[in-house]
Amino acid sequence: MHKQSLACDVLVIGGGPAGIAAACCAAESAQRAILLDDNPALGGQIWRGKANSQATRWIDRARQAGVQIVGGAQVFAVSAREDRRTVLAQTETPEGLCTVQCERAILATGARERFLPFPGWTLRGVTGAGGLQALVKGGWPIAGKRVVVAGSGPLLPAVAAFLKTHGADVQLVAEQAPWSRLVNFGMGLALRPAVAMQALMLLPQLVGVPYHAGCHVTAAHGARGALTAVTVRQGERTWQVDCDYLACGFNLVPNLELPVLLGCAVQDGFAAVNEWQESSQPGVYCAGELTGIGGLERSLIEGQIAGYAAAGESGRQRARALFARRRDLHTYATRLNHAFALGDALKTLASADTIVCRCEDARRAQLDEIAPGSWRAAKLHTRCGMGACQGRVCGPSLSFLYGWPIEATVSARPPLFPVRLETLAATGQQEPNQHETTGEKR
């Protein structure tokens, strides 16, 4: 069994924009920095599989700054050492166990899509919106396929345009938020030309796809386990659309497992941080979508602030210089999240026999029996959240359906992901004092 033990000043977990920016700024502030990511390549979901020039610039900058990048590393446990001054992360890489001990940690684990259950959502062909985009980036054949893009959020038009350019026959975009709220949001943006949101909303039209607001899918229909059509509702009108794929996601939710495991406070569904992006746990910083959903620019700024701040006094001046920009981006994010807030109609989509937990096949009726209930009661009575995904899919959906705080549905217990037995066994054989050091302290 291969084992690797690393040590550094600043450990960054998550290789999306926030994490890359954080690692750059920490390393440029004379910190030995390690960047861990679970994907084969850096970039997070937004820069996945695309040599975008902005992404390349940031990744090159990280390399030049001397950041040690460990890819394909799934963090399955993280703990504060007894002295409370160091954090230990345990990861599984294709080669085996890799542990990293650090003085300070920056968590940038990003967000995932929120899924909501509706009849037929377990059929083949029903995917996330960003999910289908990610699959296509990985080579999934989409050319010539009929796709309905649905759910909510600024991601939908971008996904529709992306799929169209990859040869998909996109039938329509169904955005659940009403036009009135989208228009208000767009008007607010007129004062902020830097944000290209309006252009984004126009994207589907530009490529010839109808964009319906105040519109959602009520059911997916299939044959032999695969999707053939969806029923769409807009106001009082319902109609059916034949399709091979339904790319459907309802905004984003943060991946809170690591911060919760480290005891970081969560407020209003996101990791709570101070002006330095530091969580309630001293020495543990959070940046990007963990602290709020607000897009690429916001993640880059927060990552930079966290990276500089984690370097100590020397970096704080540079962090402070970014505060004004962050404030602007937070204002924009608040408007955005208001515009795309989920409507109550979505709570009634799942019927009694609709599966709500795809790992354990728990159905809506079983949850309604214990309603309003709690995540704990759901687990005990229905096995909801007890399967392989550990509630990552059903937790946020049930949180919306039954009004449970989202942090209450986070299963923060190691191992955070299923790992091989030999990896777990190797954690017991760790030599705590034998760490390879990485990089040169400047």
Place this chain on the structure above:
Amino acid sequence: MAELITLTVNGVAVRVLEGTTVAAAVAIAGQPFTRRSATGEPRAPLCGMGICFECRVRIDGRADARSCQTLCRPGMEVRTDA
């Protein structure tokens, strides 16, 4: 230009571009499903980013590998469970 690599899905050879995920290779091979659920429903990928575990398959004998997070390698043996 990315190179073509050959792997097998349920014993049938399939050629894909380098950089293709196993999830995509399973679809290209014409296999609609990756696994069966607790009650026997066939399932296919949902999230595309390693969260939902619907895409898990057996890769080179190792069970429960997330196919959307795994890149194809030459000679890989992939088995679906559906």
